[in-house]
Amino acid sequence: MARLGHNQIIKHVSTKLMFVISCVALLAAAFVADFLWASSSSISSAYRSVAFKWALQKSGNIVVPSPLSLKHENKKEEIISEGNDRELLSATFADLPAPELKWEQMPSAPVPRLDGYAIQIKNLFYVFVGYGTINHVHSHVDVYDFTSDKWVDRFDTPKEMANSHLGVATDGRYIYIVSGQYGPQCRTAIPNTFSLDTQTKSWESLPPLPAPRYAPPTQLWRGRLHVMGGSKENRHTPAYDHWSIAVKDGKALERNWRTEVPIPRGGPHRTCIAVNDRLFVIGGQEGDFMPKPGSPIYKCSRRREVVYGDVYMLDDEMKWKTLPSMPKPDSHIECAWVLVNNSIIITGGTTEKHPLTKRMILVGEIFRFDLESMTWSVIGKLPFRIKTTLTGFWNGWLYFTSGQRDRGPDNPQPQKVIGEMWRTRLHL
Numbered sequence: 001m002a003r004l005g006h007n008q009i010i011k012h013v014s015t016k017l018m019f020v021i022s023c024v025a026l027l028a029a030a031f032v033a034d035f036l037w038a039s040s041s042s043i044s045s046a047y048r049s050v051a052f053k054w055a056l057q058k059s060g061n062i063v064v065p066s067p068l069s070l071k072h073e074n075k076k077e078e079i080i081s082e083g084n085d086r087e088l089l090s091a092t093f094a095d096l097p098a099p100e101l102k103w104e105q106m107p108s109a110p111v112p113r114l115d116g117y118a119i120q121i122k123n124l125f126y127v128f129v130g131y132g133t134i135n136h137v138h139s140h141v142d143v144y145d146f147t148s149d150k151w152v153d154r155f156d157t158p159k160e161m162a163n164s165h166l167g168v169a170t171d172g173r174y175i176y177i178v179s180g181q182y183g184p185q186c187r188t189a190i191p192n193t194f195s196l197d198t199q200t201k202s203w204e205s206l207p208p209l210p211a212p213r214y215a216p217p218t219q220l221w222r223g224r225l226h227v228m229g230g231s232k233e234n235r236h237t238p239a240y241d242h243w244s245i246a247v248k249d250g251k252a253l254e255r256n257w258r259t260e261v262p263i264p265r266g267g268p269h270r271t272c273i274a275v276n277d278r279l280f281v282i283g284g285q286e287g288d289f290m291p292k293p294g295s296p297i298y299k300c301s302r303r304r305e306v307v308y309g310d311v312y313m314l315d316d317e318m319k320w321k322t323l324p325s326m327p328k329p330d331s332h333i334e335c336a337w338v339l340v341n342n343s344i345i346i347t348g349g350t351t352e353k354h355p356l357t358k359r360m361i362l363v364g365e366i367f368r369f370d371l372e373s374m375t376w377s378v379i380g381k382l383p384f385r386i387k388t389t390l391t392g393f394w395n396g397w398l399y400f401t402s403g404q405r406d407r408g409p410d411n412p413q414p415q416k417v418i419g420e421m422w423r424t425r426l427h428l
Contacts, residue, residue, distance in 0.1 A: 096327060096365050101380040101424045106149055106399070109419035110142050113402035115164040115215075118335045118390035119175050121198055123147045125392045126175060127402065129163045131417065134300065137163035137184045141196075144401070144421070146394035158203050160192050165268065167218025167227050168335070173198055174250035176206070176220070178227050179213045186235055186291040186300040189214050195250035206245070206252045213239055214288065215268030215334060221279045221314075223248070228263045228281065229270065236290045236303050238266030264320050265310055269331040271346060275339055276371060279314040280323075283307075283349065285331040307331045307352050311369075327376050330363055332387040336400070340393055341428045344369040345379075347400050348386045350414075361412045362387055362405070366398075368428070383422055385412050398426040 109127060116130025116138070125144040131137050139161070143153035162180025169176045175196040182190045189212035195204045209227060216230030216239070228242035242260040246253040263281060270284030287305040291298040309326030330349040337346045349363040362385035368377045382389075385406040392399040401421040404414045 095381070095385075096378045098365050098378040098381045101366075103383045103422050103424045106421040106423055107151060108421055109144075109401050110151055110154065111138060112417045112419040113138065113388075113390070114404050114417045115332075115388050116335075116390060116402050117166045117168045118392070118401075119168055119170045120338075120392045120394075121170060121172060121175075123394060124198070125390075125399070125401075126196075126198065127390055128166065128168070128177070129157060129161075130388075130402065131164055131184065133184075133417070135184050135297075139163060144392075146392065146397075146399070155201050158194055158205075160190075160205075161194055161203075162190055162192065165189065165215040165230075167213070167216045167230070169218050169220045169225060171220055171247075176218070176225055176247065176250075178218050178225070179209050179216060179230075181214055181235075183298070185295075185298045186289050187298040188212065188291075189231075189233060189235070195247070197250055204250055206247070207255060207257065210243060210257055211239075211241070213241075215270075217263075217270045217272035217281045217284075217334075219272045219274045219279060220247070221274040222277075224258075226260065226279065227257075228260070228272075229266045229268070229284070231266075231268045231288055234290055235288050238268075238286045240264075240266040261314075261318055261320065264312060264322070265308070267308075269334060269350075271333045271337045271344070273337060273339070273344060275344070276342075277315070280344070281312045282337075282344070282346070282369070283309055283311075283326055283330040283333050285350075305331075305353065307350060323374055324376060326369075327365070327367060327378055328363070330367070334388070336389045336391050338391050338393040338398065340398075340426060342371045343428060344371065345391075345393070345398065345426070347391050347398075348382055348389045348403065350387045354413075359413050360387075362414055364406070364412075379428070380424070380426075384409075386418075387414060393426070396425055396427075397423045399423045 111132055113130035117128040119126045123146045127142045129138045140156050145152045162182050164181045166180035167178035177194045179191055191208035191212045193206040193208055212233050213230035214235055216227050218227050224244040225247045226244045230239050232239045240262040242262050243257040244260050245257045267284045267286045271282040273280045285305050285307045287303055289300040290303050292301040307329040309329045311323040313321045313323055329351050333346055333349040336348055346367045351361050351363050354361055364382045364385035365378050366380040368379045386403045388403040389400040390402050402419055404417050406412050407415040
């Protein structure tokens with residue numbers, strides 16, 4: 001009986017000891033888990049952001065996190081959550097690898113311009129209207145001569161013509177100006193349409209668009225002035241309408257615009273080019289700033305925007321065809337293009353918003369679309385990131401002027417509106 005009692009005691013003690021060991025093990029496991037969680041929490045936000053960017057990259061938006069964005073991402077979130085305007089903005093949307101180009105600064109435009117427009121006719125570069133500041137818009141044309149590399153002329157636009165967000169096209173003498181925004185801030189669009197005789201510097205009115213449009217892709221194709229997409233009257237809602245009217249020598253041959261096949265994706269700030277008897281529409285965005293409700297000066301109010309790199313083409317079948325997308329989403333490129341050696345060259349622009357700050361990110365690459373192989377490549381870098389460049393090509397030189405540039409090499413957010421002119425040798 002005594003021996004049995006002793007065994008029971010040992011068994012009882014062993015059971016207690018196992019219980020204590022189990023509790024210690026559970027506590028240790030909890031401590032380790034808590035330690036790991038605490039260690040990871042300081043960078044979890046950064047890695048969530050990186051995972052988001054990686055997903056965007058896999059989807060084709062070519063977004064690469066920089067080491068700087070990892071280092072400051074959590075601090076950035078804390079600042080934003082406190083409502084502080086001192087966001088630490090890093091180069092979240094990394095520049096794509098590209099050859100370095102040697103740039104030479106030329107005479108600046110007489111005035112700085114944002115959302116200005118340009119047409120090149122031989123050696124003369126006509127630069128239209130645009131914002132000087134958000135509260136001031138231009139109502140004149142400046143002319144640059146590529147042969148002398150000087151600004152050589154200036155003349156006024158009609159009082160009834162828009163000051164930004166135009167549609168523009170040329171036949172080699174006459175320049176057609178379609179719709180656009182009248183006045184500063186985020187004022188309303190107007191449907192007014194004009195032609196300019198560049199030899200006499202005289203203007204002529206043409207039938208207005210069926211409805212006002214902001215920054216509609218516009219081009220002359222097969223004897224007709226084509227206008228498509230853009231934004232509707234509220235500045236934000238994408239339009240899909242496509243209209244055309246027959247024109248010749250700066251005059252309309254018809255009284256009314258004709259309805260054409262709608263564009264597959266609407267929106268403003270896109271490149272539109274007619275080449276090889278085909279019509280191309282490239283890049284752009286859905287959405288834009290809107291006037292603040294009740295504001296007497298139509299003060300701009302930020303709205304959600306989606307930037308894309310879609311490419312569409314019309315040919316003999318008169319059906320929109322989808323072509324390979326740009327290397328990255330790109331907008332604000334209406335006059336940022338030239339044709340060189342059967343290729344479309346596009347300079348700068350804006351890409352998708354920063355995923356945390358929602359700030360605009362500028363583009364500093366030069367893109368090439370080979371019209372023979374229908375493929376894209378990145379062929380160089382601008383001296384800085386910039387949107388709404390006005391681009392020309394003359395005697396082997398690629399020029400650009402005006403627009404809104406970045407805040408510096410490490411900050412792709414837009415800041416200063418400029419009138420600078422730059423050029424580089426372009427070898428394709």
